[in-house]
Amino acid sequence: MLKVSSYPHISSETTTRKIMFIVIAALMPAFFGSIFFFGIRALIITLISIVSSFACEALCQAIRKKPITINDGSAILTGLLLAFNLPSCVPYWVPVVGAFFAIAVAKQVFGGLGYNIFNPALAGRAFLMASWPSIMTGKWVVPRLGTMSGIIYSLPVEMTSNATPLTALKDYSSVLGLPELLNAKSTIYSLFLGMRGGCLGETSCLLLLIGGIILISFRIIDFRIPLSYFLAVFSLTGILWLLGVTPVTPLFHILSGGLFLGAFFMATDYVTSPMTRKGRWIFGIGCGIITVLIRLWGGYPEGVSYSILLMNATTPLIDKFTRSRIFGY
Amino acid sequence: MKRYTFPGGIHPKENKSITEDKKITAIQPPDEIIVPLSQHTGSPSKPIVEKGSKVHIGTKIGEITGFISANIHSPVSGEVKKIDTHPHPSGGEILSVFITNDGKDEWENVSDRDIESISGGDIIEIVKEAGIVGLGGAAFPTHVKMSPPKGKQYDTLILNGSECEPYLTCDYRLMVERPEDILLGGRLIARTIGVKRCIIAIEENKPEAIRKMEKIVGRYDFEIITLITKYPEGAEKQLIWAITEEEVPTGGLPVDVGVCVQNVGTALAVYEAVKYNKPLIERAVTVTGAVKRPSNFKVRIGTPFKELIEKAGGYLGIPYKLISGGPMMGISQYTDDVPVVKGTTGILVFKEETNSLVRTACIKCGRCINVCPMNLMPTKILAYIESGDFSNAKELGVLDCMECGSCEYICPARRPIVHNIKLAKLRLRK
Ligand code: SF4
Ligand code: SF4
Numbered sequence: 001m002l003k004v005s006s007y008p009h010i011s012s013e014t015t016t017r018k019i020m021f022i023v024i025a026a027l028m029p030a031f032f033g034s035i036f037f038f039g040i041r042a043l044i045i046t047l048i049s050i051v052s053s054f055a056c057e058a059l060c061q062a063i064r065k066k067p068i069t070i071n072d073g074s075a076i077l078t079g080l081l082l083a084f085n086l087p088s089c090v091p092y093w094v095p096v097v098g099a100f101f102a103i104a105v106a107k108q109v110f111g112g113l114g115y116n117i118f119n120p121a122l123a124g125r126a127f128l129m130a131s132w133p134s135i136m137t138g139k140w141v142v143p144r145l146g147t148m149s150g151i152i153y154s155l156p157v158e159m160t161s162n163a164t165p166l167t168a169l170k171d172y173s174s175v176l177g178l179p180e181l182l183n184a185k186s187t188i189y190s191l192f193l194g195m196r197g198g199c200l201g202e203t204s205c206l207l208l209l210i211g212g213i214i215l216i217s218f219r220i221i222d223f224r225i226p227l228s229y230f231l232a233v234f235s236l237t238g239i240l241w242l243l244g245v246t247p248v249t250p251l252f253h254i255l256s257g258g259l260f261l262g263a264f265f266m267a268t269d270y271v272t273s274p275m276t277r278k279g280r281w282i283f284g285i286g287c288g289i290i291t292v293l294i295r296l297w298g299g300y301p302e303g304v305s306y307s308i309l310l311m312n313a314t315t316p317l318i319d320k321f322t323r324s325r326i327f328g329y
Numbered sequence: 330m331k332r333y334t335f336p337g338g339i340h341p342k343e344n345k346s347i348t349e350d351k352k353i354t355a356i357q358p359p360d361e362i363i364v365p366l367s368q369h370t371g372s373p374s375k376p377i378v379e380k381g382s383k384v385h386i387g388t389k390i391g392e393i394t395g396f397i398s399a400n401i402h403s404p405v406s407g408e409v410k411k412i413d414t415h416p417h418p419s420g421g422e423i424l425s426v427f428i429t430n431d432g433k434d435e436w437e438n439v440s441d442r443d444i445e446s447i448s449g450g451d452i453i454e455i456v457k458e459a460g461i462v463g464l465g466g467a468a469f470p471t472h473v474k475m476s477p478p479k480g481k482q483y484d485t486l487i488l489n490g491s492e493c494e495p496y497l498t499c500d501y502r503l504m505v506e507r508p509e510d511i512l513l514g515g516r517l518i519a520r521t522i523g524v525k526r527c528i529i530a531i532e533e534n535k536p537e538a539i540r541k542m543e544k545i546v547g548r549y550d551f552e553i554i555t556l557i558t559k560y561p562e563g564a565e566k567q568l569i570w571a572i573t574e575e576e577v578p579t580g581g582l583p584v585d586v587g588v589c590v591q592n593v594g595t596a597l598a599v600y601e602a603v604k605y606n607k608p609l610i611e612r613a614v615t616v617t618g619a620v621k622r623p624s625n626f627k628v629r630i631g632t633p634f635k636e637l638i639e640k641a642g643g644y645l646g647i648p649y650k651l652i653s654g655g656p657m658m659g660i661s662q663y664t665d666d667v668p669v670v671k672g673t674t675g676i677l678v679f680k681e682e683t684n685s686l687v688r689t690a691c692i693k694c695g696r697c698i699n700v701c702p703m704n705l706m707p708t709k710i711l712a713y714i715e716s717g718d719f720s721n722a723k724e725l726g727v728l729d730c731m732e733c734g735s736c737e738y739i740c741p742a743r744r745p746i747v748h749n750i751k752l753a754k755l756r757l758r759k
Contacts, residue, residue, distance in 0.1 A: 011740070114742075
C-alpha cells in the first residue's frame, strides 16, 4: 500500500517539542547558577513548579477530554520560567498555586497551547504578586559570594538586609552616596555576574546572556525582540539619566531586575508575542518603554513582567497592523 | 558576480548528489504505452485515432480543442489497442490512448530544417503542432505563452534552469549535456516573441552547468545569471523578481512585466521541433530516492512508472510513498501503473515517512510568515479556513498562494496548510 498525502512530502527538523527543549536547555546555565547562588532551595522550588505545571496540564486536558500533550514540553518550560520568577525563599505551596494559575487559568481556559493571550508564567507570577505581595517581595535571600543590593561596600543595616538593587534605588536613592555606590564598577560587575538579590533565575545576566545567544544562534527566537527591548530601555534611561531624572546609569538599568530573563525568555514567547518582524520591533520597544515608566514612576520597583503582560494584550493588534503587503499588490 | 534571489523561501536538503552525475540514458519503450489525452493546463485533447489505427512515432493522436490546449502524438510506432480511462499522475482517471508498441520505431515524418530562415510566425505554428508544453512541471502550452495577448509585449526572455525542487536533476543534466541546443531553442523563442534581452538563470548549486553555459552564452547572445540556491527560486514570479525586481501583479501574467519564462527543457523541445519536426514524445525524467540505481532517463511519454523503476533496478525495500515530481510539490501516487506525462519531472520513492508527523496546535512562531514568498500570513489564513470563514481567507490573499509548500515545510507544528489552502481555493472559485 502506497501512502497518499498532500505535498510537501518533507519537513524541516524543527518541531514544537524540539523548540521547547532547546529553550529549556538554554535556561540550564541560569538554572545551575540559581542553585549556586541561592542553594538547594532554588532547586526544590524549581522542581515543585515544574512538577505542578506538568500535572496541572495533564489534569486540565483530561478534564477537558482533550488529547494529553504534556510531552510537547511546553508545560515543563512554563514551570521552569515561573520558578525563575520567584524568590527562592517562598513557601513550598507558592509555586504550586502559581503553576495552577499559569496552566489552568492563563493557558487552558483560553484553549491550551497556542491560544493563550498572556504569557502563562508571567500571569502566574502576577497572580501571586497581587494575592500575596508580602511573600513575593517581602523577603529575599542573600546570594552566595554577594550582597543583597549588589553593592559590596558596607551600608546601613536596614538597607543591605532586604533591598535588591532596584528596591535600593526606589526606596533609598535619596540617601547620600547611594547612587554612586549603585553606579560603581564593582556593583555593575556583581549585577552582571548575578551576585545580588532577586528572583531565583533572574539575577545572573551573564548566564542568561549565554542562553539568549544559544536561542538566537539556533534561530529559535528572533533577535529583534531582545534587541529592541534592550535598546529602548538603554536609550530611554540614558536620556533620563542625562536629564537627572534617574540617578543611575543606563547600564545599571539594563543589568538590574529581570530584564535579561524578560527580554530573552519571556518577551520572546511565540504565542504571546507578534509574528511579524516589524511587529517584533514594536513589541520590544513597547516593553522597554513600559518597563522604564514602571521602574521610575510606578508603584513597583520592577516593571519587566507587567510591561510584557501589557504588551501581550496588544499582540493581536500589532500583528494585524504590521501585515506585509501581499506580493503583486 | 552579483547573486540574485527573492525574499522569503526555504533551504530544504537538496539531495541532488544522488543523481547529478548520472547521464541521461534513453530507455527502450515498453510493449504497451498509455498516453493520457490531458497532459497540460487547459482543455483535454480530442482523440483522432480509434482502436486498430496504425500509428508511427509522431503521429498525431489527440488534437487541440480550445485556446489553451495542446496536441498529443504517439510516442511509439504500432497499433492503438483501446481508448479507455486510466489513472493519471495528477490524480483521477483520465481518457487515455493505449498503444501496442511494434518495436520498429518508425517515424511519421522527420526533416532537417535550416532554422536560421524560419519566421516567428512559423515557429509558433510548429511549436503548437508539436504539442509542446512547459516541461518544468506546470505543463502550460508553450505556443500560448509565446503569443502575448493583444496590446502586451515581451522585452525579456528568461530560460529557467534553477531546478529548485530537491532531488531533481533532469534539467541540470540537460544543461550539462546539451547546452548549445538549449540556447538555440532559446534563440528561436526570442525571435518569435521579439525580445532583445535573453537570460539563462541557474542556481549556484549547479556549478558544472554554469561553467558550460558561461563558455557559450556569448555566442548565442545570452547573459547568464546565477541565483542563490533557495526554494522556490524557480517559481515564475519569484524568478522574475529576483532578476528584474518587478512584481507580476496579482491575478496577472509575467507578460504584464514584459517577461517570458521558459524552462530549459522546453527550450530544447522547441529546438528539436523546429529543427527536426519532432513533436513532444519524450522527455528527461529523474528517477531517485529508494530505488536500487537512481538515474536520469530519456523516456517516451506514456511509459508506466513501474517500467522506469524497474530500469532503475527496482525498489529499494518496500516503497512507502511514490511521488510524481519532487518532494515539495510532487503528487503522491497510489499505484505505479500511472504513465509518464509531459509534465513529469521526476519519480521519487520514499521507503519511510519523511515528515515529522507530530502535529501540535499552531504556536504562532511566525516562521510560515517569514518564509512565504508571496508575503502571506499562512497561519492566519489557515485559522480562517479551519473556522469556515472563506471570505476572510480571501481577504488575506489565499488566492495569491502558489502552493509552494514553504510554509508547511518550515512549520514546527506541522499544520496542514497547503491541503487546506487548496480546498479553500476550490470553494472560492465555485
Ligand atoms: S502560503 Fe502559499 S505561497 Fe505562501 S509559503 Fe505557503 S504555500 Fe507558499
Ligand atoms: S509556522 Fe506553523 S506554528 Fe509557526 S506560526 Fe506558522 S502555522 Fe503556526
